Amino acid sequence: MAHIGIGLLGCGTVGTGVVRLLQQNKQKHENFTGRPLRVEKILVSNMDKERAEIIDRTILTTDPDEVLKNPDIDIVVEVMGGTGLAKEYVLRALNEKKNIVTANKDLMAMAGEELFSSAAKNDVDLMFEASVAGGIPIISPLKNALASNKINKVMGIINGTTNFILTKMYKDGSDFSEVLALAQEKGYAETDPTADIEGLDAARKIAILASIAFNTRVTLDDVYVEGITKISSRDIEYAKELNCTIKLVGLAQETNGQVEARVHPVLLPLYHPLAKVDDVYNAVYVEGDAVGDVMFQGLGAGEMPTASAVVGDILQVGKNIVKNVSPRDNCSCYQKKEIIGIEDTFDKYFIRMTVADRPGVLAQIAGLFGDNDVSIDSVIQKKYCEGKADLVLITEKVQDRNLKKAIEQIKGLEPVYALENLIRVEKES
Numbered sequence: 001m002a003h004i005g006i007g008l009l010g011c012g013t014v015g016t017g018v019v020r021l022l023q024q025n026k027q028k029h030e031n032f033t034g035r036p037l038r039v040e041k042i043l044v045s046n047m048d049k050e051r052a053e054i055i056d057r058t059i060l061t062t063d064p065d066e067v068l069k070n071p072d073i074d075i076v077v078e079v080m081g082g083t084g085l086a087k088e089y090v091l092r093a094l095n096e097k098k099n100i101v102t103a104n105k106d107l108m109a110m111a112g113e114e115l116f117s118s119a120a121k122n123d124v125d126l127m128f129e130a131s132v133a134g135g136i137p138i139i140s141p142l143k144n145a146l147a148s149n150k151i152n153k154v155m156g157i158i159n160g161t162t163n164f165i166l167t168k169m170y171k172d173g174s175d176f177s178e179v180l181a182l183a184q185e186k187g188y189a190e191t192d193p194t195a196d197i198e199g200l201d202a203a204r205k206i207a208i209l210a211s212i213a214f215n216t217r218v219t220l221d222d223v224y225v226e227g228i229t230k231i232s233s234r235d236i237e238y239a240k241e242l243n244c245t246i247k248l249v250g251l252a253q254e255t256n257g258q259v260e261a262r263v264h265p266v267l268l269p270l271y272h273p274l275a276k277v278d279d280v281y282n283a284v285y286v287e288g289d290a291v292g293d294v295m296f297q298g299l300g301a302g303e304m305p306t307a308s309a310v311v312g313d314i315l316q317v318g319k320n321i322v323k324n325v326s327p328r329d330n331c332s333c334y335q336k337k338e339i340i341g342i343e344d345t346f347d348k349y350f351i352r353m354t355v356a357d358r359p360g361v362l363a364q365i366a367g368l369f370g371d372n373d374v375s376i377d378s379v380i381q382k383k384y385c386e387g388k389a390d391l392v393l394i395t396e397k398v399q400d401r402n403l404k405k406a407i408e409q410i411k412g413l414e415p416v417y418a419l420e421n422l423i424r425v426e427k428e429s
């Protein structure tokens with residue numbers, strides 16, 4: 001029986017997992033597609049590197065053409081990462097009429113449109129389930145099982161590093177920098193953690209999810225991004241007092257045909273399903289008009305969880321090849337919706353400031369909020385040290401633009417020593 005030929009671009013964490021899983025559940029995969037699957041070639045950069053025993057060193061190569069132009073390869077699996085060579089190789093593979101499976105969120109968020117149009121031109125599949133939330137199935141459910149719904153909102157904890165840090169800060173009362181060092185020691189955070197802690201990794205993923213959920217192209221530039229570096233143990237103390245936790249979320253929603261996409265920390269009430277997603281776990285919460293609320297939860301990274309998603313895509317493509325089915329519609333962005341900027345969005349806010357501990361200060365601050373159409377829902381005021389008080393205000397749902405105007409004016413008040421933090425509050429579940 002003919003094989004389905006697989007070529008890998010990369011054999012690191014994910015590539016090794018893909019090979020391992022293809023071997024582990026070989027018979028099941030063959031039953032699923034109707035044909036055996038065989039890894040024909042693997043592109044690496046260093047032939048001498050030590051690798052897992054399951055890797056057949058005789059099929060390693062440093063020549064990309066041995067994968068891209070190999071007539072025995074039907075599916076090219078891009079698990080090398082980056083956007084330069086990875087993009088070049090994927091485009092070359094598409095032009096060689098190879099189906100593509102990728103785990104690369106950077107590539108999909110940056111060049112999705114170009115790759116989809118090349119896949120359509122060449123009549124091949126382009127699958128990318130592992131690019132968002134690793135092992136958690138979310139792209140295929142949004143594209144298929146939930147296709148009957150009008151999706152109103154997608155909100156996810158889609159970065160394991162920041163979730164580990166915030167969980168530890170919440171549970172132990174530790175400071176951000178202390179927990180970041182621990183995350184680096186445990187291998188949960190990179191030596192340069194910028195992409196994670198500044199929210200950029202999550203921004204790429206929410207751009208991909210928003211594009212699929214709302215059928216319109218959302219790029220990284222459309223996503224408003226705030227990271228977690230300003231979250232302090234004091235913010236967490238107040239969150240606890242308010243029966244909330246603090247999480248970094250990627251959020252995309254459609255209101256009256258307009259789409260917004262953002263990444264920022266939020267105060268989540270403890271009853272919210274996402275509030276219970278801790279440590280390196282990821283979860284994506286979706287609101288559809290028919291299904292209601294659904295949540296997908298699991299490990300967002302790691303060798304085998306990510307391989308689960310990659311091999312799942314390989315099997316779908318394999319089935320298409322065996323059944324001689326034309327590629328399914330790869331790109332779901334068939335509409336063009338307006339993307340709204342952050343200043344036009346509405347949220348509840350948690351505002352923490354250090355102010356002079358004397359009568360009349362709250363009235364002054366409340367007056368400026370009122371002048372800018374910002375209504376206050378509740379207030380906590382506590383003596384902080386001699387002459388200073390912590391003032392925490394929770395607003396009603398207000399427009400970002402109005403809040404910023406008010407904050408600028410409040411910062412100029414003499415009794416306001418510091419605007420310590422401003423965090424959005426998620427109320428509905």
Ligand SMILES: NC(=O)c1ccc[n+]([C@@H]2O[C@H](COP(=O)([O-])OP(=O)(O)OC[C@H]3O[C@@H](n4cnc5c(N)ncnc54)[C@H](OP(=O)(O)O)[C@@H]3O)[C@@H](O)[C@H]2O)c1
Nearest residue numbers: 010011012013014044045046079080081103104301302306
């Ligand atoms: N790790 C995860 O848990 C995870 C989860 C979801 C998505 N992803 C995505 O999956 C992709 C791969 O991640 P990973 O963690 O497996 O990366 P990795 O461990 O760094 O592996 C990268 C692999 O690509 C090879 N490679 C890199 N540049 C190359 C080049 N110029 N020419 C030839 N080979 C090259 C490396 O070769 P050598 O082996 O010779 O060094 C290595 O085998 C990334 O896009 C990542 O964002 C990863």
